[in-house]
Amino acid sequence: MHCGRCWRARSAWTGRPSRRCSRWQTFVALPVAGNLFGDLGLALASVAMVAMTPVLNVLCVWTLVHYASPNRPDWRTVTVAIAKNPLIWACVIGIALNPVASAIPQPVNTVIDALGRSSLALGLLIVGAGLRIGEVIRVKPVTLVATLIKLVVMPAVAIGLALACGLSGANLTVVVCCTAVPAASNSYILARQMGGDAPLMAQIITVETLIAVITMPIAIGMVT
Numbered sequence: 001m002h003c004g005r006c007w008r009a010r011s012a013w014t015g016r017p018s019r020r021c022s023r024w025q026t027f028v029a030l031p032v033a034g035n036l037f038g039d040l041g042l043a044l045a046s047v048a049m050v051a052m053t054p055v056l057n058v059l060c061v062w063t064l065v066h067y068a069s070p071n072r073p074d075w076r077t078v079t080v081a082i083a084k085n086p087l088i089w090a091c092v093i094g095i096a097l098n099p100v101a102s103a104i105p106q107p108v109n110t111v112i113d114a115l116g117r118s119s120l121a122l123g124l125l126i127v128g129a130g131l132r133i134g135e136v137i138r139v140k141p142v143t144l145v146a147t148l149i150k151l152v153v154m155p156a157v158a159i160g161l162a163l164a165c166g167l168s169g170a171n172l173t174v175v176v177c178c179t180a181v182p183a184a185s186n187s188y189i190l191a192r193q194m195g196g197d198a199p200l201m202a203q204i205i206t207v208e209t210l211i212a213v214i215t216m217p218i219a220i221g222m223v224t
Contacts (some may be wrong), residue, residue, distance in 0.1 A: 016039075025181040025209075032216075033177050035115055036224075037170045044174040054091040056080055064196050075088070136203055143204050146183075151212055155180040155219040172223050180219040182208035 026049050033041035061082045082088055097104070104112075158179040162172050185207050191201040 005042075024052075024056075025184050027116075027185075028177045028181045028212075030220060032181075032220075033174050036173060036220075038178070040170055040175075041174055044170060045178060048174070048178050050095070054088070054095070057088050057091060063089065064190070067111045088211075109166065136206060138199065139207060140203065142200070145206050146204050147208050147211060150183060150208055151180065151215040151219075157217075158218075159223060174217050174222060176223050182212040198199070 025111075026045075030042060030045050030049070033045035037044070065082075086138075101109075155176055158175050164177045167175060185205055186204060188198055188201045190196075192198040
């Protein structure tokens with residue numbers, strides 16, 4: 001994870017920076033990629049989402065269980081926690097349904113699509129419900145560090161790696177798009193569910209979302 005240096009801190013915020021640096025807001029990346037490159041952009045961002053989301057969810061749940069617990073759990077406890085996590089199940093069910101998506105009735109597809117499109121707004125509403133205004137005004141140092149890593153360091157590293165791999169055009173831009181977005185809003189939900197520092201996670205998401213309005217266009221503009 002990208003904030004491994006923070007893992008040795010106390011459990012109150014150990015899992016938070018690592019989760020927020022690794023989980024990315026797919027419901028921002030997808031429409032941006034689609035607006036820039038149409039179906040090609042959506043396809044490229046979707047490939048990244050399918051490849052990364054299950055792995056990142058497993059890593060994030062493992063991090064929370066491993067470091068946010070007062071007693072270090074054994075591998076059975078970690079495995080059970082991962083298996084019980086609804087986000088992991090959502091990934092598994094989505095992958096299982098993908099081959100038969102064409103057989104799903106259109107009315108059902110329409111409802112599912114509407115729910116998916118509303119998920120970003122709902123996620124941000126949930127984050128807002130967990131915010132403490134005083135904490136948003138007094139931004140914590142770990143929030144600033146996490147935001148710097150997510151919105152500046154990660155896109156810079158992504159650009160370097162993508163160029164080293166010979167990527168250009170739409171491929172390079174979508175890579176930057178996927179790494180320049182703020183942290184996933186459902187990180188707050190998982191933080192609460194797994195006993196992490198949910199208010200801190202809410203603050204990180206809020207600060208990143210506000211700052212990404214400025215940093216994301218800059219990052220994309222550097223490669224277009």
